[in-house]
Amino acid sequence: MESRRPAHPTRETMNRDPIIVMQHQGVSYIKLDYYMRAASIIVNGEHTPAVCPGNQQWAMHDGIVESLAIKQPSQRVCIGWRLSDKYRGVVQFPETLEPDAITYDHDEEAYQATDATATYHPDFYEQVIEERQASPVAVEFLVIDRDCQPITQPADVTVDFPHSLREYPATWHRHPVSISGEALFARAADVLVAAVAARPNDFVCDDHRSIGTVTLHRYMNHEPRTREYKVGRRTRRDTQTRSRFEVMKLSKPRSSYTEGALVPPTLKAENWLALEPKINEFVNLVLSYIEPSSVGVCPHCAGDGFLLNKAA
Structure with a gap:
């Protein structure tokens, strides 16, 4: 569908709340919206800000914002x-x-x-x-924080805003945050399934994310081992040098398959800077089960047993 966003905000769209501005280490960050792009902004009467790298919802200006105006269409x-x-x-x-x-x-x-x-x-x-060329229209702005830069809030992270700051969610990452066990499972499972897909000769996943569980299996080469099995009245034998076995299971907290599984808890922290390493720590724990040294053949079983070098 063709976008109908105007190239420049018009005077009709200027009847709006003040534009949100944050400052951090001499750089000003200007909140963009549907009607306002970075190219349409004039800072301090002469400068056009740049779009923040990796965050299209904000523009950045090297310096302090003293005035803001919006270019008008010719x-x-x-x-x-x-x-x-x-x-x-x-x-x-x-x-x-x-x-x-x-x-x-x-x-x-x-x-x-x-x-x-x-x-x-x-x-x-x-x-x-x-x-x-029409004259630019001056607009009001509000500096909500003088020591804060914008960070995109992950969709699965909940912010516990103080009541007085709920009106300005752009500073979400400076306040207490949490991520539920379900959301943490989704993150870790997505990363694990993708990592296993890149190593199909070593691992395989029973991917049942829809019911809240993912089971990691490892292929292991070992000494030849003879296996006998019945087919009707006849006994057949084959020799195996490669086996598949379960390494780890990951489950949602409220899944029916939590027995023997890694079950992520709800994680909380005083701000995003403290919570993000906790999230990464859990995801890295899950990924550690596919490290080369995580599993080995038991030297005493000649292929009948395996050593798991991780504490589940």
Whole structure:
């Protein structure tokens, strides 16, 4: 679907709340929205801010914001009328007319000569148009924090805002945050399944994320081992040098398959800076089960047993 966002905010869209601004180490961050892009902003009467790298919802200006204005689209203005080239030398009409010499009659849906006694006919003329740049519109702004830069809030992280700050969620990462066990499971499971897909000769996942569990299996090469099994009355034998076994199971906290599984708890911290390492620590724990040294063949079982070098 084609975007209908205007190239520049118009005066009609300027009737709005103040623009949110944050500052951090001499850089100002300006909150963008549907009607306002970085290219349409004028900072301190002369500067155009840049879009924040990795965060399209904010613009950044190297310095303190003292004023903000929004560029307006240029306007097409009729500055007169000229006789069309194909009629020059053919009719005895004036070659040029003033802008108000011809007006549009909405009832007749046609251009008419303003002076009813005029001898010229509007159909013989074309408008002379001039593009005029409209003046920028000054807008209000509000600096909500002078020591904070914007960070995108993950969709699965809940923020416990103080009541007085709920109006300004852009500072979410400075307040107590948490991530539920279900959301943490989703993060870790996504990363694990993707990592296993990149190593199909070593691992395989029973991927049942829809019911809240993912089971990691490892393929292991070992000494030849003979296996006997019955097919009807006949006994068959085969030799195995490669086996598949369960290494680890990951489950949601409220899943029916939590027995013997890693079950992520709800994690909390005083702010995002403290919570993010906790999230990464759990995800890295899950990924540690596919490290080369995590599993080995038991030297005493000749392929009947395996050593798991991780504490589940």
